Amino acid sequence: MPIGVTPVAPAQVRRACNDRGMSVVHIDAGPGSGSASVQTAPSGVAVASARVAPSRDGDTLHRPGRLASATGLPLTDAALRAGAADPCAEAADPRAGVAPRCAAARSADARRPGLASTAPFLRACRRDQPETTPVWFMRQAGRVLPEYRALRADVPMLDSCRDPAMITEITMQPVRRFRPDAAIFFSDIVVPLVAIGLDIDIVAGVGPVVAEPVRDSARLAALRALEPDDVPYVTQAVRDLLGELGGTPLIGFAGAPFTLASYLVEGGPSRNHLRTKAMMYGEPELWHELLDRLATITTAFLRVQVDAGVDAVQLFDSWAGALSEDDYRRYVAPHSARVLAAFAGEVPRIHFGVNTGELLAAMGQVGADVVGVDWRVPLDEAARRIGPGRAVQGNLDPAAVFAPEPVLAAKVGDVLARGAKAEGHVFNLGHGVLPETDPGVLAHIVDLVHAG
Numbered sequence: 001m002p003i004g005v006t007p008v009a010p011a012q013v014r015r016a017c018n019d020r021g022m023s024v025v026h027i028d029a030g031p032g033s034g035s036a037s038v039q040t041a042p043s044g045v046a047v048a049s050a051r052v053a054p055s056r057d058g059d060t061l062h063r064p065g066r067l068a069s070a071t072g073l074p075l076t077d078a079a080l081r082a083g084a085a086d087p088c089a090e091a092a093d094p095r096a097g098v099a100p101r102c103a104a105a106r107s108a109d110a111r112r113p114g115l116a117s118t119a120p121f122l123r124a125c126r127r128d129q130p131e132t133t134p135v136w137f138m139r140q141a142g143r144v145l146p147e148y149r150a151l152r153a154d155v156p157m158l159d160s161c162r163d164p165a166m167i168t169e170i171t172m173q174p175v176r177r178f179r180p181d182a183a184i185f186f187s188d189i190v191v192p193l194v195a196i197g198l199d200i201d202i203v204a205g206v207g208p209v210v211a212e213p214v215r216d217s218a219r220l221a222a223l224r225a226l227e228p229d230d231v232p233y234v235t236q237a238v239r240d241l242l243g244e245l246g247g248t249p250l251i252g253f254a255g256a257p258f259t260l261a262s263y264l265v266e267g268g269p270s271r272n273h274l275r276t277k278a279m280m281y282g283e284p285e286l287w288h289e290l291l292d293r294l295a296t297i298t299t300a301f302l303r304v305q306v307d308a309g310v311d312a313v314q315l316f317d318s319w320a321g322a323l324s325e326d327d328y329r330r331y332v333a334p335h336s337a338r339v340l341a342a343f344a345g346e347v348p349r350i351h352f353g354v355n356t357g358e359l360l361a362a363m364g365q366v367g368a369d370v371v372g373v374d375w376r377v378p379l380d381e382a383a384r385r386i387g388p389g390r391a392v393q394g395n396l397d398p399a400a401v402f403a404p405e406p407v408l409a410a411k412v413g414d415v416l417a418r419g420a421k422a423e424g425h426v427f428n429l430g431h432g433v434l435p436e437t438d439p440g441v442l443a444h445i446v447d448l449v450h451a452g
């Protein structure tokens with residue numbers, strides 16, 4: 001159902017300050033239209049959401065950043081005219097000698113204290129044994145959710161990745177629905193490359209498409225270092241999310257140098273990575289310079305996320321499974337190792353690739369605390385290959401969601417039993433959620449995992 005365009009009368013506006021230090025403006029758009037709210041973070045960035053009358057299938061849409069259509073005003077104008085400037089400031093009374101609630105909330109915008117020792121996801125990453133096995137899903141945000149499809153209906157993928165309100169809302173959608181043990185920051189692996197000026201589009205059903213592939217040393221110059229100012233929306237969205245998430249940890253992520261290189265050299269998704277391997281074998285100096293530049297960009301992109309407060313990072317080397325172990329160790333591992341080493345001892349580092357059964361030991365050795373495993377190798381065998389000192393993440397076949405419930409439940413039970421033999425286990429799918437997946441089945445899997 002479309003959001004109405006009822007103008008907002010002053011009498012319908014209420015101001016408040018929530019316990020996360022955000023100024024909140026509630027706007028009641030009148031009977032049958034639902035309500036809208038604008039939250040202005042201490043930084044001044046406005047986050048809007050609208051509750052509209054339920055649609056026919058009973059879903060309520062939360063549409064951040066779309067308050068323009070709810071009120072007929074641009075988002076920031078709506079916030080300002082509603083007087084959202086800073087009610088928290090009014091609440092502060094320096095003479096009272098008591099920190100106002102809002103100020104306390106503001107100071108808590110670093111990683112949340114105590115979470116590392118309480119959140120099952122973070123405990124499992126550190127090879128502790130929480131009471132329940134933590135679970136989240138790669139690609140849990142996205143097309144399986146009707147509320148995501150509604151929000152993204154006329155917004156290009158990369159635009160949504162550069163809008164803090166959209167990032168926050170899309171990251172929160174699966175958290176509200178499935179109650180997983182971790183949220184994953186909504187973005188894409190090409191976002192840092194776009195941020196430094198590369199012409200890349202994400203084409204629906206295809207993936208990233210690069211206008212000018214990087215195939216010679218002249219094009220390498222385009223891969224300049226990424227500065228925090230290139231991605232202000234990432235910093236802002238992570239900060240806003242920390243306030244939204246309560247006790248749920250937030251995972252930041254980036255693409256690993258090899259997987260990014262494959263997109264850049266091929267110009268888009270590739271089955272056999274022919275041009276990529278041709279450069280790797282034929283021009284090893286150029287190859288290593290390319291991966292070195294990508295490692296620098298990836299490290300900087302993760303640094304922005306970690307400094308803003310994410311609780312863990314996942315380095316996606318989705319296509320590493322295209323390589324033999326020897327080639328992986330020679331041409332790829334040193335660059336991934338440099339990225340991961342930058343965060344040693346700061347936050348848990350998860351390293352994941354698909355079809356990496358033969359690479360599991362090598363991927364563990366590049367500096368991961370947790371090694372992600374696809375569905376092809378049973379987790380107990382995967383843990384044996386990875387060796388001591390690492391937790392595992394995975395590894396239900398993403399297609400198992402289409403199995404009859406008893407078969408699905410048995411498969412979940414098998415993953416749990418084998419994962420219990422590892423030093424730490426984070427339940428996940430063996431790769432991203434498939435677009436045809438019924439979200440209700442994902443919620444059921446969360447329940448099955450938590451029930452043990």
Ligand SMILES: Cc1c2[nH]c(c1CCC(=O)O)Cc1[nH]c(c(CCC(=O)O)c1C)Cc1[nH]c(c(CCC(=O)O)c1C)Cc1[nH]c(c(C)c1CCC(=O)O)C2
Nearest residue numbers: 138139140141142184186187188189204205206207316318
């Ligand atoms: C290889 C890769 C990409 N992006 C990513 C990887 C590594 C993970 C993996 O192995 O799948 C990482 C990624 N991309 C996205 C996330 C969001 C967080 C999450 O919920 O996991 C994450 C973690 C959003 C996205 N990234 C993309 C979508 C779909 C875009 C849309 O909804 O139109 C989402 C939600 C697009 C994308 N971006 C990419 C591909 C292959 C595609 C799919 C193209 C398609 O089938 O439409 C590149």
